[in-house]
Amino acid sequence: MGHHILLDSFVNPQSIAVIGVSSRTGPGTFNVLERMLASGYQGVIYPVNPRGGSILGLKVYKSVKDIDGHVDLAVIATPRTAVPGVVKQCTEMGIKAVVIITQGFSDAHDEAGMLMHQEIVNTIRGTKTRVVGPNTIGIVNTFANVDTSFVSFNTRTSPVGIVCQSGILLNASQDFAGGLGIGIDIGNTCDIGFTECMEYLADHDQIQVINLHMEGLRDGRRFLAAAREVTPRKPVLVLKTGSSEEGARAASSHSGSLAGEDAVFSAAFAQSGIIRVEDSTRLAELNQTFITYRQMKGKRIAFMTISGGAGIMAVDACSKNGLKAARLSDQTITALAGIFPDWMKVGNPADIWPAGMAKGYGKITALALDKILADDNVDAVLCATTGYLDPANDPLNTIDVINDIAARYPDKPTAVWVFGPHKQQYAKKFRDAKVAVAYNSPESALYCLAKLYQYHSTIKEQQYELYQAPQDTNHAGAAAIIAAGMGNHITALNEQALDVVEAYGIPVVRRGLAQTPEQALQLAEDLGYPVALKIASSDITHKSDAGGVILNIKSGYELVKAYDKIMQNALAHRPDARINGVLVQSQITRGTEVILGGRQDPQFGPVLVYGLGGIYTELVRDVTFRIAPVTRDEALEMIKETQSYKILSGARGQEPGDIEGLVDCIVRMGALLCDLPEITEVDINPLLVKPSGCLALDARLIPAYRE
Amino acid sequence: MGHHILLDSFVNPQSIAVIGVSSRTGPGTFNVLERMLASGYQGVIYPVNPRGGSILGLKVYKSVKDIDGHVDLAVIATPRTAVPGVVKQCTEMGIKAVVIITQGFSDAHDEAGMLMHQEIVNTIRGTKTRVVGPNTIGIVNTFANVDTSFVSFNTRTSPVGIVCQSGILLNASQDFAGGLGIGIDIGNTCDIGFTECMEYLADHDQIQVINLHMEGLRDGRRFLAAAREVTPRKPVLVLKTGSSEEGARAASSHSGSLAGEDAVFSAAFAQSGIIRVEDSTRLAELNQTFITYRQMKGKRIAFMTISGGAGIMAVDACSKNGLKAARLSDQTITALAGIFPDWMKVGNPADIWPAGMAKGYGKITALALDKILADDNVDAVLCATTGYLDPANDPLNTIDVINDIAARYPDKPTAVWVFGPHKQQYAKKFRDAKVAVAYNSPESALYCLAKLYQYHSTIKEQQYELYQAPQDTNHAGAAAIIAAGMGNHITALNEQALDVVEAYGIPVVRRGLAQTPEQALQLAEDLGYPVALKIASSDITHKSDAGGVILNIKSGYELVKAYDKIMQNALAHRPDARINGVLVQSQITRGTEVILGGRQDPQFGPVLVYGLGGIYTELVRDVTFRIAPVTRDEALEMIKETQSYKILSGARGQEPGDIEGLVDCIVRMGALLCDLPEITEVDINPLLVKPSGCLALDARLIPAYRE
Known part of the structure; x- marks a missing residue:
């Protein structure tokens, strides 16, 4: 495994170039070289500073290019404007491992920082040089006295490997983690990230427990696949910070607003065997x-x-x-x-x-x-x-x-x-x-x-069940419906959303679209009374709020009255709404209302949402999440871990719902989300769980218009 | 305030008799006298032991009766069988303050322990002698070097007063509380309890913060009244332990099973300004x-x-x-x-x-x-x-x-x-x-x-609003209905429960009891269709579970069919059930279902329960508690702190409910619970909150048959 040899240059370097070494030494000067010597590092050190001379008894090279020996690891602590040039020199010297301590890149407020970040990424692309940082204290290896930090600290040696996005986890490792073996502060992660570091620590003989301090994550799916390999061998504990609502994205549908990023992280960790630590004070113990x-x-x-x-x-x-x-x-x-x-x-x-x-x-x-x-x-x-x-x-x-x-x-x-x-x-x-x-x-x-x-x-004992995609899904049909909606620049598909989920084999209520009261009468006669009427307009998001739903219509007379009422309500609610007509549906009342949906998550891609449906969805928030796709076992887990499972199981005089049928719907929804990345958000609410079978009564789908 | 002078004899004694002092000294002997000397106590000490002689340089009296000076405080550490006799001697000597360290009374498994506990209580009744304990380490006063513990420990002096039911809060006070000023371990509380100690510490100049470690509480209402006086002057922090389900009592109704004791304690603390500490590790900070x-x-x-x-x-x-x-x-x-x-x-x-x-x-x-x-x-x-x-x-x-x-x-x-x-x-x-x-x-x-x-x-700023009892309640009428039910040995009143709450001015659905289909037809005609039918049987607790409820009956034809069906279901569900008939009610569907009820709590007396009603009550547990009675402001707080408040306020297309009317129902329910202690449990479920007014649709009431 190549990345292991590679990370060894960072963690066990035989020689280190310290670039941008300061001539000031002593308390409060934050001198990397002084710190490295104090930590007892036994390898060769090459200090670099354009002024040359000597510092702390070591010869100072004027440029990294002047170094006359092999360099395993370069540690860059120059002012930020000099960093891209120094990285370029490192690539030219064939240095495989570079730590960039300097701040002010993607962490900066200004455009210059982001441009230099990109320049570094471009510089190392296609070379043998890999980067940890910028904005990092770098590497600490207490087994080999390697320490690239600029702050003085002590820790206790222990078989714990830490990958973090803030230096305090290493500098204060005795406090947070109870000690430290190997620590990698990946900082802004312009290159090396969690996945490679976790895999390295998993294979390292002296490490028994892996800690991750995570503020954000790129390429979540690759990370989860790696974690599934690692966790049965070694426990991986994660302290995920940034969990408060400030981090949650604005969203326009139920599933969107419910799928706060933090709950998605929790689901992802659970699915890959990572143990989430809810409180930093518990990590050491x-x-x-x-x-x-x-x-x-x-x-x-x-x-x-x-x-x-x-x-x-x-x-x-x-x-x-x-x-x-x-x-x-x-x-x-x-x-x-x-x-x-x-x-x-x-x-x-x-x-x-x-x-x-x-x-x-x-x-x-x-x-x-x-x-x-x-x-x-x-x-x-x-x-x-x-x-x-x-x-x-x-x-x-x-x-x-x-x-x-x-x-x-x-x-x-x-x-x-x-x-x-x-x-x-x-x-x-x-x-x-x-x-x-x-x-x-x-x-x-x-x-x-x-x-x-x-x-x-x-x-530890987990055998991850193999996912089997459902067979009888109509990918092309679903894609065509969405494409047609996007062709009409519809922001939120509504009645068409029912057609999409139906194409994936999720049972949908019998229905038809009427554009006149006469058409509605004909449809109702075909479906048989009672029926429900619902406004069909891509401009009306929450139909009930707009008075756009009338249930339990038992006769033609009631139906004509209801048709008019709905039209009036819709126009009163939003006079400029484009009205496609009125959806006439078979009236189904027996069953438990659940919500089933999902969205594209920026870290983890398609994510499923399932929970209590109907008017209680947003009030009670009895919902659960999974990274899609899911196996039947995982779908069943989702159903069982919500409160509403008690209702589905037949509590309080309810008829038990068809759990197998519901499992099937969840698996199909997962497949839909994975097969059609053009779906930004989708939810069925309510999905009615009946004693035999499920039935989608209403749905919404938000297509992705971005490139 | 007499109790302050009294508690001063415990906390600032000028002279202490140590009764049952051991002749063994040194580490591991747990010698109270040795500990007292080591703590630097400056008053007079009278050791007592039947063997006499001297210990640690002090003359030992053979009996407390032999002591030739005034004794402020007696500390008893004899074997348990000797304790009642020694307490008797203390009363005869006019000793006002007695600490009983010895274990094995109401904390014991055997009957002898409980009998001796009662003997001590009887002995001090009517005398000037007051007791802390048994089963205690007693008193620690770090300002005056008073310490009656038998275990060696150190603490840090701080302006914190602790009342506890376990010695570890005093011995480990530096760890738990960050230090200690005055500590009183009330142990089994055969006499002195939380209320007196809290009031004493509230008036003590050197105490800034009061800590209570509470495992149980007697006379909760007196305690709460005292706490309302104390908390605006000094913060009172409580560590209530025994909060897990093991402590929850078995209960037979909704309100009962929901009102886990721990939630009632939380409500009581909040109502009296006591701050609950959820985690012992947070107390010191x-x-x-x-x-x-x-x-x-x-x-x-x-x-x-x-x-x-x-x-x-x-x-x-x-x-x-x-x-x-x-x-x-x-x-x-x-x-x-x-x-x-x-x-x-x-x-x-x-x-x-x-x-x-x-x-x-x-x-x-x-x-x-x-x-x-x-x-x-x-x-x-x-x-x-x-x-x-x-x-x-x-x-x-x-x-x-x-x-x-x-x-x-x-x-x-x-x-x-x-x-x-x-x-x-x-x-x-x-x-x-x-x-x-x-x-x-x-x-x-x-x-x-x-x-x-x-x-x-x-x-701190709180002005406790004065409770005003609702005026137009029919106490005698409600009491008569319950008495009649108890005369018939009914375990759970059902349709009569609606009559009881109606007597207290809570609006109840129009209804009548039918014992034949013909009577039901007549009632339905009087009320007007649609109607609902419900089985009336004191043997059927959960009507829906028994198929005993049929709603939305629109004609005489449907009604006769429904009547038969309900009777069949009831007998199938419980063949030996005593059937009073069938309740015919006006069918009301518009409105939000809430639950309103209460019960007699062993610590706090009448307790109100309010929350989301209908089939979700036990699943979602969106409920809140208050010690009754409550003011209108408190009732409004109860409504606002549940999730279902969003529904009542008109979320998701619902019509807003009549909050003022609901406040009135809650206040009346509180009055009912306080006025009629013969009600063990009562709940209205559902209480329908309509846009104008509330309506009780169903209720249960469990009378207290014990003396």
Whole structure:
């Protein structure tokens, strides 16, 4: 794999050119060269500065072209206007790896920055030179003392690989990630991005856990395909920032407004086995969790506690994180009852304090933990204990006791929550012993165990099911309808949208377009009463809002009245609306209304949206997303993870809906989105899920007019 | 206020008897006397143990009755069987304050524990003796070196008062609460509880913030009334544990199953101005927030950051916590643009790093922070900066700079997020300076600012509106209907429930009970078609599930068919059901279905439930709670805080509902619950909210048969 050899030049360079090295040294000067020497780098360094001379005892070359040895990695820290020229020189020298630290390119406000960004991209195209940055602190490799940052910092060496878009994840890696092995700040990603770095770290022997700090992503589909290969081998944790609404794009349809980018990222991560970290303060303990524990087979947690109050907090956190308090076996209960005072109730949480106070806390900790870990009903244990005093002279210090017992049960995580002012010292001692993790809080402990279980139960064992495209779709027919609409410059296809989804095999209500009351009468007679009337106008987006829908028409007399009323309402709502006529549909009322649609996402391409339909869609937002296409299993997952699944399953006196039929519709909608990239947005709302079959009652489709 | 003098004997005792003192001393012996001496207590101590002699240089009295001086506080740590007798002696000695450390009373599994608990309660009744505990570590007063705990620990003195139900909140107070002034562990609360302690701390000059750690609560109404007095004077933060479903009671109606106890606690706290802390790890920083900042006037946050990536994280956290990113004024933008490099975009977040690197980080920090704090569009600032190195020799240390500027704007919180391995040292230096708080993460900083804003915007200024009971309610009539139902041993009143709510002035659909098809025909003719038929049986709880509802009956022919069908369905559903007949109702379809009900809560008494009605009630759980009664303003708040408010306001082509009429129904339901405690549960579902007026279509009421 070529990119691995390539990234090795960045991560393990034998020689580094530091271009634009400053002559100022000392605190506050942000000198890359000084920092590199301080980090203990053992390779050859070639400082470059047009003024020449020497800095920090090293000869300074006036130009990168003057360097008389082989350069693995060039680090550019010149003023931004000089950068494109220096990159050009690097390509001419055949330097394979270039880090551009300088800011002010695609991150800048001005046009000059964007033009220089493009110039760099053009310069390296077709050469052997690859770029990390600009706007980066570059590379940190704590295994080999490589560090291209300009800011002084310390970290702790750990088997964690970080790919980030902000230097703070590397400079503050001890705080954010609990330590660092290899870090790559990809900055503006003018060239090298997440996919290559993730693949490199996946193959790197010293890396056990991969962290991504992601602000944006290009080529999302290639990234997801790579992630599907990596995640069963190593856990990939992502801190996706920029999740607030400021980032959400303006959109003009239901699916568009619902598919906020953040929910799409979450769906994409889940589909490719990436674990999303919702809170930056949890990342360090999550890394330690994945480094320490090799397995977690179920969600049943036992709690062994020095304090009843702490036990209650831990059970709260357990429930909040979707795990379950274990039901201890009778054997375990009996064994614990033999240790505890007679008056105590034995259960989970097991409060060992009264026994510990009477018989010795260390002894009781060992006895109880061993019984609990041996219980077949227990998948993991949380020990809540105190750090009131320095562990060196704390009579309640049970670190060795817990580690000794925990080591006997390597497939059942023994987690520890130490509370009290000395908990940091306790955490360090547990970290050094590498058997159990001491967490900062029960919330954090249970959050991490839940992610560990997610990894072992779903991701690690996952066999990604092969997608099979539905057979009987009419691609040409669907494309022709859209092309005709685009020919007429229609912004939003409406009744034609029903024709498009019908071409892809999604069942659509029987209907016809009437342009006079007489035509409507004829259609209604053909379809049979009752019927529904709906205004057909590409200028009226939300028909109900415009009074453009009348349901349950039972006779010709009612129909003629309704026809007139709808026309009046439509013109009152929007006098200049182009009216195509009135859609006459069979009236169907039995069934549950869902929404099914999708859109082209800038990062991930075609994305499916599914959820509760009808008037509640935007109010309740009971929706879910997937990157299309989806397999039948994934479609079923979508259905099951919404609240409205309970209605479809027959809750509250409803007839159960046809889930198989709905799965089919979702798979077909995914195929439609993938086959026809000229669809910007489409949704069926409502799609009626009946006891037998589904029926699209209304749809909208927004074609892409851009080149 | 008598209880203040009383609690002073606990918190500031001049003399303490330690009863049941152990002769074993040293680490691991948990000797209360040794701990008390080590804490530096300056008053008189009287050790008591039947064996007499001396311990730690103090004379040991054989009985509390032998003590020859005045005892302010007795601390009992004898075996549990001895406790009731010792309490008796204390009452006889006229000791006003007793702490019972011993475990094994109402916390025990066995009957003996509960009996001894009751014996203690009986012993002190009518005496001057008051008890804290049993099952407690008692009292900690760091201002006066009072400490009745048996476990060694250290804390930091701070103006925080803690009332808790687990000793860990005091022993680990530095970790949980950031420090401690006065702590009272009320344990099993056989006597003194939250209310008295909260009132005491509210009046204590050295306490600025009150923390409650609550596992359960007795006499919730008295507590809430007290909290309404206290919260405008001092912030009260509560960590309510035991919030997971294990604690939720089994319930048999909609309102019952929805009113999980935890949501009721949340409603009660909100109604009385108590701030709920959702995560124990946030408590310490929240305390520091309330100690440090005196005001926060709005939710507009500016971000000044050393790192663009950190700025994005902070904006995410801002949005997540319901605050807003400030829009900086043109003047501020211009001023910042004059400092920043030309190529940079100036906005919020303001990334000061490029300017700082070029011109000096400290200087730029001062300039930018001053401009931002002066901006009228800014209510608070978060400064994101680094703690990569020890602040003592970190060229990026801007602690003094930030404090100097922040001190000039005392009504605008300047919050700091320091990231990097030395952030704890930074936090300490900020804490010592008492101007700004350094938070552990942006999530924590914005969470705390949001709570601070909540306090200053709603609680501190709050004038609790006076409740006015609705006038035209028929108490006697409602009571008679329920009494009649109870006379017939009906578990759940159904059609009679509509009569009860009608007696309280809630509009109910026109209706009548038919026991033959002929009666039904007559009723339908009187009411006018269309009508709805509903089975009337106290044995059929969910009518729709049983096929017991047929709507939209338009003729006598349809009605007779429907009558038979409903009878058949009901008997098929439950062959032994007692059928009262069939309810014939006017058919009303226009309007939004809501649920309105309530129940008797074990802690808080009558509790109201309101939310989305119809088949979605239990699926979507768009519901809210209040302790009854409620004012019209509170009723309006309930309506506005549910999702379904958008439907009632006329979203998606619906006609707007009669909000004033709905407010009236909610207030009346509250009055009904308060006036008739014999109602265990009641709900109207659906209550139809029409464009003019509301109409109850169906209701259930569960009477209380217990004494």
